[in-house]
Amino acid sequence: MYIESKGGGLTGPARIGRVTFSKSGATLYYRGKAFRSLKGSGFKSNYYDVETGEHYWISGSRRDGRDALYATHVMPEIDEDVREEYLRDIRGHAGGRPPAKRAASG
Numbered sequence: 001m002y003i004e005s006k007g008g009g010l011t012g013p014a015r016i017g018r019v020t021f022s023k024s025g026a027t028l029y030y031r032g033k034a035f036r037s038l039k040g041s042g043f044k045s046n047y048y049d050v051e052t053g054e055h056y057w058i059s060g061s062r063r064d065g066r067d068a069l070y071a072t073h074v075m076p077e078i079d080e081d082v083r084e085e086y087l088r089d090i091r092g093h094a095g096g097r098p099p100a101k102r103a104a105s106g
Contacts, residue, residue, distance in 0.1 A: 002067035006045040006055040014076035061090045
């Protein structure tokens with residue numbers, strides 16, 4: 001999943017990581033934090049941290065890598081335990097590695 005903090009404004013630090021869900025599905029868990037849905041009442045966010053109240057944008061990862069709610073040039077950190085799976089299964093990179101950078105022609 002794509003997890004982006006909205007505590008500082010429209011864009012914030014983001015990560016790609018594995019979340020787990022409560023039995024009811026009402027709560028998401030990630031790295032020791034619990035998140036609940038804002039049920040449409042958030043401004044540019046859809047979840048909040050139960051402990052701190054900080055708002056987040058949490059969504060499924062996209063194949064094209066455009067996971068952020070707003071376009072940004074900052075790449076999200078990818079948790080090591082999901083890196084290979086994310087690159088291979090979501091982004092479609094063979095062997096779980098990003099493609100080699102091509103030299104500029106000219």
